[in-house]
Amino acid sequence: MPISKTFTLPTTGAKVPAVGFGAGTKWFKRGGASDPFDTALVQTITQAVDVGFTHIDGAEIYGTDGEIGQALAEIIKGGKSRSDLWITNKYFAGDSSYKYRSSSGTPLDAIKKQLKETGADYFDLYLLHSPWIKRESHGFSLQEAWQSLEQAQELGLAKNIGVSNFGVEPLQDILKVAKVVPQVNQIEFNAYLQNQTPGIFEFAQEHKILLSAYAPLAPLYKGPGPIDPVVAALTKKYGKSDTQVLLRWVIQKGVLPITTTSRKERLTEILGIFDFELTQEEVDEIATLGEQKKLRLYWIPDYSKYDD
Numbered sequence: 407m408p409i410s411k412t413f414t415l416p417t418t419g420a421k422v423p424a425v426g427f428g429a430g431t432k433w434f435k436r437g438g439a440s441d442p443f444d445t446a447l448v449q450t451i452t453q454a455v456d457v458g459f460t461h462i463d464g465a466e467i468y469g470t471d472g473e474i475g476q477a478l479a480e481i482i483k484g485g486k487s488r489s490d491l492w493i494t495n496k497y498f499a500g501d502s503s504y505k506y507r508s509s510s511g512t513p514l515d516a517i518k519k520q521l522k523e524t525g526a527d528y529f530d531l532y533l534l535h536s537p538w539i540k541r542e543s544h545g546f547s548l549q550e551a552w553q554s555l556e557q558a559q560e561l562g563l564a565k566n567i568g569v570s571n572f573g574v575e576p577l578q579d580i581l582k583v584a585k586v587v588p589q590v591n592q593i594e595f596n597a598y599l600q601n602q603t604p605g606i607f608e609f610a611q612e613h614k615i616l617l618s619a620y621a622p623l624a625p626l627y628k629g630p631g632p633i634d635p636v637v638a639a640l641t642k643k644y645g646k647s648d649t650q651v652l653l654r655w656v657i658q659k660g661v662l663p664i665t666t667t668s669r670k671e672r673l674t675e676i677l678g679i680f681d682f683e684l685t686q687e688e689v690d691e692i693a694t695l696g697e698q699k700k701l702r703l704y705w706i707p708d709y710s711k712y713d714d
């Protein structure tokens with residue numbers, strides 16, 4: 407059977423390109439809107455699409471919507487159409503201090519603003535970036551925030567809607583009112599963090615929510631660790647790089663990886679993950695060895711209580 411280059415969203419049936427290019431992390435503008443326009447990001451996104459990426463991951467808080475918009479304009483000028491791309495974006499909800507949130511207002515307000523800034527017409531997927539929303543701090547509850555996303559979907563502004571960094575509890579909270587079940591939960595995921603929050607992997611499977619992984623390559627740049635010898639053996643067996651083995655592992659766990667790079671050669675390397683398959687035993691071995699090390703890079707201290 408040919409190896410699929412897409413994941414299918416359970417409810418809408420939409421086909422999502424199976425690896426995403428992130429416009430956050432190393433591109434994230436810590437200085438916000440006052441940071442200079444990043445022409446390197448524009449160039450890297452257009453190069454990424456040139457070599458075969460069709461999935462771009464942005465977020466309100468990254469401050470890179472302008473760059474995504476410029477790249478999109480250039481890509482369309484080059485002959486592609488909007489529908490050739492999958493663009494995810496996210497509403498900035500803040501962290502567990504409840505001190506920060508989008509300056510745009512509700513998710514519906516924010517998506518309208520972000521659509522203008524990117525010129526994207528619609529987002530293929532729009533997420534609540536994090537679950538820390540309450541009426542006292544935000545002016546609306548988490549359930550109301552979800553309903554705001556549902557409205558955005560009804561208006562055609564987002565084809566699919568979902569969440570990011572959600573644990574079981576906030577998911578259960580929105581499921582009480584949801585007319586549309588979240589399609590995706592984008593979480594930190596790799597062999598050393600297989601449950602960002604307790605039970606989330608199983609919960610997502612039960613509720614047919616597609617998990618998407620950021621920091622999929624953390625075992626590479628935050629090593630050494632117990633999976634290293636197995637990954638090294640697999641690179642030899644398959645003639646693939648450690649990056650490719652790790653991304654393949656994520657995909658074969660049923661999770662959609664979002665990665666990024668500033669290096670052209672890594673763009674093609676990343677896409678070289680669709681012509682080989684790990685055996686189930688190899689997938690399981692990495693998972694089992696990975697349990698021996700705990701690594702969390704994001705949403706600290708929000709989720710540090712789970713690391714004690």
Ligand SMILES: NC(=O)C1=CN([C@@H]2O[C@H](COP(=O)(O)OP(=O)(O)OC[C@H]3O[C@@H](n4cnc5c(N)ncnc54)[C@H](OP(=O)(O)O)[C@@H]3O)[C@@H](O)[C@H]2O)C=CC1
Pocket residue numbers: 427428429430431432463464535570571592593619620621622623624626627649664665666667668669672704
């Ligand atoms: N929803 C959320 O809360 C979050 C979402 N994200 C999203 O996910 C995207 C990807 O996240 P990220 O954690 O960066 O993904 P990865 O774990 O895939 O890391 C990518 C980074 O790893 C570096 N890298 C790759 N190979 C190596 C190597 N062999 N040695 C050292 N460094 C290496 C790359 O650098 P180089 O440029 O040199 O190739 C790049 O900066 C983000 O851009 C963002 O869109 C990320 C974090 C949180």
Ligand SMILES: O=C1Nc2ccccc2C1=O
Pocket residue numbers: 429430431434465704705
């Ligand atoms: O790309 C990201 N970098 C981050 C750092 C801290 C919290 C969230 C994020 C992102 O989404």
